Amino acid sequence: MSSAIQYISLVGSQNEGPLCSLLIVDDYYILLDCGWDENFNTKDEHIQQIVNVYKDKIDAILISHSDIYHCGALPYLVGKCGILENKKKAKIFATLPIVKMGQMHMYDACQNVKQREDFETFDLDDVDLCFDNIIQLKYSQRYPLSQQMGGMTQVENTNMDLETENAEGEDGEVGGSTNLVAEMEGEKLVICPFLAGHTLGGTIWKITKETDEIVYAVDFNIKKERHLNGSVLGELGGKPSLLITDAYNIKPIPSTEVTMVPRSSSSKETVPMRRDKQIVTSVIDTLKRDGNVLIPVETAGRVLELMLILEEEWKRKPDQLGNFELILLTNVAYRTIDFAAHQLEWMSDNIMKGFDEKRENPFSFKYFSVCHNVEELMTKLKQNEAMRRMMEGIDEDDEDVTQKKQYPIVVLASSSTLDVGFARELFVKWCEDQRNMVLFTDRSSPNSFARKLINKIRAKKTNRLDEVMKLIMSRRVPLKGEELEKYEKEQLIKQEAEKKRREEEERKKRVIQIRDEDDEDISDKKSKKFREEFSGSGFDDDSQTQTRLYLPENMRYQSQYLMFPCIERGISKDEYGESVDPEEFETRLLQADQKDQLMATNANLHEEEENYEPPSKIESEEVSVRILCKLAYIDFEGRSSNVDIKNILQKINPRKLIIIHGMPEAVTELKEYCETKKIAEQIKAPIDLETLDMTMDTNMFKVKLKQDLLSHVHFVKSGTNYDMAYIEGIFKVSDNAEDPLPSIYPNPKPKGHPTILIGDVKLNQLYRLLLEKGLSAEFQQGGVLVCNDEVMLQKDKKSGEIQIVGSLSPTFFQVRELLYGFYKEL
Known part of the structure; x- marks a missing residue:
C-alpha cells in the first residue's frame, strides 16, 4: 500500500542559500536539514513557517552536513522555540562527526556575530542544548520512528546499537537486515544514513515506509579524497520511489587562472x-x-x-x-x-x-x-x-x-x-x-x-x-567611564531584584514543606522556632499553643466527614534502647549542608571567573x-561534478525526482537533461514554499497470509532488500470490523504456474563469465555478444529480455545454463 507523500521546500529551492525542506509521509512530518545564513534573521520566511505553522507537527529533523547552511537554525529552534518539546516530542538525527563539527561551526558563528552586533537570537548554551539532544546514528544503521509515546519509539539512548544494514557499519555499503529489525519496524517509518562524502560525517538519508523508499541526497561527492571516502549513493541498490537531490554544482563557478601548472605526464593524474x-x-x-x-x-x-x-x-x-x-x-x-x-x-x-x-x-x-x-x-x-x-x-x-x-x-x-x-x-x-x-x-x-x-x-x-x-x-x-558606571548600577539593581525573588521563592518553599513532626515535643520546639523566624508572615503570634501550619484554603486537606483527632506519639529511643536526640543529627546535617553549599559556591565562582567577560559595547x-x-x-568545494551527477542519476533511475538547491539556470539544465534521458517518470523543480504531491501510483494493498499457506511457500532473495515468492490462493474479505485486512487461504486445487525469471543481467557480466569458463566471446556491432562463433546473445533495451540465437549444440546449452545462473527462479 503506497503512502501519501508531500514535499515542501521551505528555503533553498532555486538558489544557493541555506537548505531546509519538509517531507510529509502519511502522518510523519520530517524536516530535511535546518539551515540558516550568517545573518540569523528570525524574520526569514522558512523560520517563520517552522515556528508558526509546523513546529508542533514535526516528528524528526535529519541533518546531512555540519555547516551553517544545513544545521544553522537548530540552536534557535531548540533553545528559544522549544521544538523538541512539541506535541510529538521531535527528535534530531545526525552522525557523530556532524554533532561534533556542527557544534564547532555554531560556536564559531555565534562568537563571530557577537563581534558585529548585540546578538541575542541564541547563545552558546542553546548550542550545547541543541547538540546534546541529537541522536547519533552510524552509517547504515536503521532507526524506526513511531508515532506512539509522543512521536518516537521507546529507544531513546543516543548511543543505541540497532541492527545495521550491513556488517561493516562505517563503510556505508548495503546488506540485509534481520527479522528483529523487521519486527521493530512493522508499519513504522524507518530512517537510515549513508556516506555522502563532501564533509566529515556527511550523510545521505534513506527514508522507508512499507513499499516506498525516499532518498535525500544533497551536497554529495563520489570522488575519494585524503580524509574522506566517496559517496555510496550509486551503491544503495533498488529503484527509489523518490529521489531528492540538488543542482548546486551543475553550473559551478570556474576557477580563476592563478598560475599555470604543467600537466603531469602520468595518466593517473585526476x-x-x-x-x-x-x-x-x-x-x-x-x-x-x-x-x-x-x-x-x-x-x-x-x-x-x-x-x-x-x-x-x-x-x-x-x-x-x-x-x-x-x-x-x-x-x-x-x-x-x-x-x-x-x-x-x-x-x-x-x-x-x-x-x-x-x-x-x-x-x-x-x-x-x-x-x-x-x-x-x-x-x-x-x-x-x-x-x-x-x-x-x-x-x-x-x-x-x-x-x-x-x-x-x-x-x-x-x-x-x-x-x-x-x-x-x-x-x-x-x-x-x-x-x-x-x-x-x-x-x-x-x-x-x-x-x-x-x-x-x-x-x-x-x-x-x-x-x-x-x-x-x-x-x-x-x-569605560560613565557608561561603565551606568552599566554596573543597572546590573546591581538586577542582582538585588533577583536576590529578592530567590529569597521569596525559598521562603514560600520552606513554608509549604513544613510537615507535622512525629514527636510532639520536637514539634513544639520546631513550631516555636518557625513562628519566631516567620513572624509577621501570615502566622498568628497570639496563638502560642498552635503547633500546626495553616496553609491557604486551596492547599488544605479536608476530610469528607468529621473525624476524631489521631496523634501518633514519637519514639525517642532507637531499636537498641539508646536515647536519641534529633537536634544533634540536625546540627551535623546542617554543618554538612553548609560545607556542600560552600564547595558548590566556590566551584560556581571559579567557573564564573573563567567565563567572565568584561562589559562591552559594539563600535562600528x-x-x-x-x-x-x-x-x-580555486574550486575546492568537494562536490560531485556536472558529469558525475548526471551519470549517477542515470544509474539510480528513480521513479520520481525532485531537484532543488541551485541557481534557476542550473536547476533547469538538470531537469531538462533528466527529461530528455527519461531518467524518472515524474520530475519536479519546486520554488520556495511550493507543495508537491509525490504519492506513488501503485496498485498495492495489505493482506494477511495464513500460516498453512506460508508453510508451503519458497522465498528467493531478490537484490539486497527483498524476498520474493509465487503464491496461489483464495482471496477472502474479512467480516470483522476490528480487523478489516483481507486474507489469502490455500487453494485446495492449485493450477501451478510457468517458471518466472527474476533479475537484470548485463551482457558485460555474461561476457566476463564466458571468458572465465574458457569460452571465446566478443562484442560485435549493435551490442551483439558472440560466443565460439556459434551462439549470439542480444538484449532488448526496452523490455530487458535477452535473446539467444544459435544451433542446438553443447555450446548453446552451456551458454544458456550460465545465463540462467544470473536469474532467480519462481
Whole structure:
C-alpha cells in the first residue's frame, strides 16, 4: 500500500542559500536539514513557517552536513522555540562527526556575530542544548520512528546499537537486515544514513515506509579524497520511489587562472590532483614574493582537507617551506583539530590503514599551529620573528634590515563569506599590500562580500582589482567611564531584584514543606522556632499553643466527614534502647549542608571567573580600503561534478525526482537533461514554499497470509532488500470490523504456474563469465555478444529480455545454463 507523500521546500529551492525542506509521509512530518545564513534573521520566511505553522507537527529533523547552511537554525529552534518539546516530542538525527563539527561551526558563528552586533537570537548554551539532544546514528544503521509515546519509539539512548544494514557499519555499503529489525519496524517509518562524502560525517538519508523508499541526497561527492571516502549513493541498490537531490554544482563557478601548472605526464593524474597542485603552487608563489596568504574557510568542514594538503606539501619540502608559518585562526581552532583527530573511524580507508599499521594520525600536525583571535596571532608572529632574528644574528634596533626582512605566513581563517570573523579583519589589514594574496576555495553565498569579490575578478578577467571599497568594521570594546558606571548600577539593581525573588521563592518553599513532626515535643520546639523566624508572615503570634501550619484554603486537606483527632506519639529511643536526640543529627546535617553549599559556591565562582567577560559595547566604523592584493578563486568545494551527477542519476533511475538547491539556470539544465534521458517518470523543480504531491501510483494493498499457506511457500532473495515468492490462493474479505485486512487461504486445487525469471543481467557480466569458463566471446556491432562463433546473445533495451540465437549444440546449452545462473527462479 503506497503512502501519501508531500514535499515542501521551505528555503533553498532555486538558489544557493541555506537548505531546509519538509517531507510529509502519511502522518510523519520530517524536516530535511535546518539551515540558516550568517545573518540569523528570525524574520526569514522558512523560520517563520517552522515556528508558526509546523513546529508542533514535526516528528524528526535529519541533518546531512555540519555547516551553517544545513544545521544553522537548530540552536534557535531548540533553545528559544522549544521544538523538541512539541506535541510529538521531535527528535534530531545526525552522525557523530556532524554533532561534533556542527557544534564547532555554531560556536564559531555565534562568537563571530557577537563581534558585529548585540546578538541575542541564541547563545552558546542553546548550542550545547541543541547538540546534546541529537541522536547519533552510524552509517547504515536503521532507526524506526513511531508515532506512539509522543512521536518516537521507546529507544531513546543516543548511543543505541540497532541492527545495521550491513556488517561493516562505517563503510556505508548495503546488506540485509534481520527479522528483529523487521519486527521493530512493522508499519513504522524507518530512517537510515549513508556516506555522502563532501564533509566529515556527511550523510545521505534513506527514508522507508512499507513499499516506498525516499532518498535525500544533497551536497554529495563520489570522488575519494585524503580524509574522506566517496559517496555510496550509486551503491544503495533498488529503484527509489523518490529521489531528492540538488543542482548546486551543475553550473559551478570556474576557477580563476592563478598560475599555470604543467600537466603531469602520468595518466593517473585526476582533476582533484591538478586542483590540489594549483592551490599549493599559488600559495608557494605568493610566499616567495614575501607576501602573506589569507584563505577564508568554514570552521570545521572543507578546511580539514585543505590543511592536509598544505601539511603534506610542507612535509615534502621542509627545507624550502619550513620557515613559513601555517596557522588556523578560528574561535574553536584547537577543539576542531582535536575532534578530527578522534574521529578517524569515519574517514577514508587510507587514513584508517595508516593508523592501524603505523599508528599515524594525520591530524597531529607538525607545521600547523592554532590561534583563537587576531591579537594572539600578532603576538605569536612577533615572538617568532624575534626568535628568528636572534638565530640569524639580526639586530632588532637595525630598522633597515628589519623592514627588508619579511616573514610571510599562511592563515586559514573563518568565515568564508568575509562578512564576519577574523578573515574579514585580516582582509582589511592585508588587502592594501600587492604582495599578499586572498585565496577563495568556496564560492560562498550569493550576497556575501566574498562572492562579490569573486564575481568582480571574473568579470574583469584579472586577479587584481586596484579598487577602493568601503567596508563597515565592527568590534566589541570594553565600557569605560560613565557608561561603565551606568552599566554596573543597572546590573546591581538586577542582582538585588533577583536576590529578592530567590529569597521569596525559598521562603514560600520552606513554608509549604513544613510537615507535622512525629514527636510532639520536637514539634513544639520546631513550631516555636518557625513562628519566631516567620513572624509577621501570615502566622498568628497570639496563638502560642498552635503547633500546626495553616496553609491557604486551596492547599488544605479536608476530610469528607468529621473525624476524631489521631496523634501518633514519637519514639525517642532507637531499636537498641539508646536515647536519641534529633537536634544533634540536625546540627551535623546542617554543618554538612553548609560545607556542600560552600564547595558548590566556590566551584560556581571559579567557573564564573573563567567565563567572565568584561562589559562591552559594539563600535562600528566605515573604512575605505584600496584592494591591491592578489585575489584568486580555486574550486575546492568537494562536490560531485556536472558529469558525475548526471551519470549517477542515470544509474539510480528513480521513479520520481525532485531537484532543488541551485541557481534557476542550473536547476533547469538538470531537469531538462533528466527529461530528455527519461531518467524518472515524474520530475519536479519546486520554488520556495511550493507543495508537491509525490504519492506513488501503485496498485498495492495489505493482506494477511495464513500460516498453512506460508508453510508451503519458497522465498528467493531478490537484490539486497527483498524476498520474493509465487503464491496461489483464495482471496477472502474479512467480516470483522476490528480487523478489516483481507486474507489469502490455500487453494485446495492449485493450477501451478510457468517458471518466472527474476533479475537484470548485463551482457558485460555474461561476457566476463564466458571468458572465465574458457569460452571465446566478443562484442560485435549493435551490442551483439558472440560466443565460439556459434551462439549470439542480444538484449532488448526496452523490455530487458535477452535473446539467444544459435544451433542446438553443447555450446548453446552451456551458454544458456550460465545465463540462467544470473536469474532467480519462481
